[in-house]
Structure formats: C-alpha cells, structure tokens
Amino acid sequence: MKELPDRPARRAVHPFLSLWSPTAATMRLWALAAVAVNAGITVTGAVVRVTGSGLGCPTWPRCTPDSFVPAAHDGISPLNTAIEFGNRLLTFLVLVVAVACVIAARRLPERRSGLVRLAWIQPFGVAVQAFWGGVVVHSALNPVTVNVHFLFSVGMMAAACLLYARAGEGDAPPEPLVHPRIRTLGSVLVGAVLTLIVAGMVVTGTGPHSGDELASRFPFDIETVARIHADAAYLVVGLTFALTFALHVTGAPGPARRAALTLLAVELAQGVVGYVQYFLAVPAFLVGLHVLGSTLVWICTLRVVFALRSRGPADAPAAAPAGVSAPDAVRA
Numbered sequence: 001m002k003e004l005p006d007r008p009a010r011r012a013v014h015p016f017l018s019l020w021s022p023t024a025a026t027m028r029l030w031a032l033a034a035v036a037v038n039a040g041i042t043v044t045g046a047v048v049r050v051t052g053s054g055l056g057c058p059t060w061p062r063c064t065p066d067s068f069v070p071a072a073h074d075g076i077s078p079l080n081t082a083i084e085f086g087n088r089l090l091t092f093l094v095l096v097v098a099v100a101c102v103i104a105a106r107r108l109p110e111r112r113s114g115l116v117r118l119a120w121i122q123p124f125g126v127a128v129q130a131f132w133g134g135v136v137v138h139s140a141l142n143p144v145t146v147n148v149h150f151l152f153s154v155g156m157m158a159a160a161c162l163l164y165a166r167a168g169e170g171d172a173p174p175e176p177l178v179h180p181r182i183r184t185l186g187s188v189l190v191g192a193v194l195t196l197i198v199a200g201m202v203v204t205g206t207g208p209h210s211g212d213e214l215a216s217r218f219p220f221d222i223e224t225v226a227r228i229h230a231d232a233a234y235l236v237v238g239l240t241f242a243l244t245f246a247l248h249v250t251g252a253p254g255p256a257r258r259a260a261l262t263l264l265a266v267e268l269a270q271g272v273v274g275y276v277q278y279f280l281a282v283p284a285f286l287v288g289l290h291v292l293g294s295t296l297v298w299i300c301t302l303r304v305v306f307a308l309r310s311r312g313p314a315d316a317p318a319a320a321p322a323g324v325s326a327p328d329a330v331r332a
Helices: 024-050 078-106 113-138 143-167 180-206 222-249 254-279 284-306 326-331
Strands: none
Touching: 024 078, 024 143, 024 284, 078 113, 113 143, 143 180, 143 284, 180 222, 180 284, 222 254, 254 284
16 A cells, blocks of 8 residues: 655744744743834834924824825925834834734733733833824924823833733742842832933933924023933943942842843943934934934843842742632632
C-alpha cells in the first residue's frame, strides 16, 4: 500500500497574534506595543508642529470643511496637509493596539479584573485624545490646548507602562525590593520628571515652532523659561544619580540598578540635545529629537519605579482573604 506523504507541520502562531488564546507573555507584548504607539504618535505630533503643519487640516473631524480626506485648499501646501492628516491616521493604529490590549486582558485564562480595567484606559484615552485634537485645531493651536494634548499623551504612556508592568506580575500585594527611603526617592523623581516635562511644554509654547504662523504664543521671556527648564533638568539628573548610587550601595536587585543606569544615560543624552538645540537657535530636527528624548525619559523613569517593588509572577494566584481557602480564592 502506497504511503501518503507526511503533511507539513503547521506553523505555530506567533504569541503576538494569538489574541484569542492569550498568555501573560502575549499580554505584555500588546502592552509594550501600546507604549510604543503612544510614544510614536507623540513624536509625530511634534513633527507636525515643527514642520508648520498644525493646521494642514484646518478643521475637525473633517480635514477640510468639505472633505474627510486631504483636498486642495488655499493657504496651505499639500505637504503640510499630508503631514497633519498622516498624524491623524496614526490614531487608528493606536486604537487598534488599544482594543487588542482589552481583548487580550479579557481573554486571559486567569481573569484579572484589575488588568482589564487598566487595559480599558487605552481605548478610552484614544477617544479623549481624538476629541481634544479637535479642540486644538478649532483653537488655532492655542499653546494651552496643545500642552494639554501633550499631557494626555504623557498619561497614556504612563497607563501603558503600568499595564506592561502589571501584565508580567501577579496580583499579590506589592512587596518592596529596596529600602523605603529609596522608594520615596523614586516617587520624588517621578514628580521631578513631571515638573521637567511641564517646564519644557512652557518653553515650547513660548518659543518658535508653534505649528502655524497664525498660532498664538505664551507671553513669557524665552530666556527665563528656558533657564527654569534647565534648572529642572539639573534637579532630575541629580535625583537620578542619587537613586542610582543608592541602589548600587544597598545591593538592590539587578533589574532596578540597570533601569536606573539606563535612565541616567538617557537623561544625559537628552541634556546634550537640549543644549545643542539652544545654541543652534532651536532647529526643527533637534526639537523633534528632544521630544523623542522626553518620552524616553518618562518611560525609563516609570520603568525604574516599577522595578523597586514586586507582586510575584504573573501566574501566581492572589492571596486569599481571611476565612477563605486557597482553592476557593482561585475559583473566585
């Protein structure tokens, strides 16, 4: 009897695509994708501003008063329109990843309500961001609305970083991995980095690259706000150095020490970019690079803080409440 040829082995589905049978690793991949796309659209938003394309689509939700897609209109070049509309289209990529995070969190074998709630922040945040983008356009790029738009992005990146951290750990109460004073120093560092970001936003709203020649500017002295921003940067670098030193002398876990060193390196590189752009009269390319650096500083700061505590492995069941047996807690 003639033997049938062996069938080729079925290719395994990459865990990044297995939304319908997710694992903790899959969930982390989608959360990491959320971090990446939120950082990416923040940087492309800066590209829109430094290229003067902020009103490339002068209305919202349409691109022009008569069209949802780019169309020729007076006073704005086709290139500026394409840049601004391209940034709008990236919103759909962020939304796709956000919805994937929710699906993956809901379909995990071990249902984790806290993780699902964190995942829902992503699509909700995309909706808020899209609506506020319309406010920015209709306000003719008022620097207050532009800065609030950037703050929403900061919040979205923080929520995505937290989702990534929580997807890789269990639901047990957090246990500190370092001395309480070091954790306090980490919290102070987060506040300092937020202050630095806000100071940088004020500098941006005062200086050039408003996104359009018709956009208004803050009535501050650029030298003064730039000096305040630089002082905040010195504070952040000093706190980061102190945290890095404390983690090393106390024998903190390797991931925490490496995260602190990475943050310090990113901050120093960001400082170099900041000084170069200042002395070169703020060229557009370096402004975009500086915005990229600010997103990396923020993400790396959160990475350090999350590395200072542990909740156990992702597959570990949560601690049972008093009077409830462990099997009952798992079933619940």
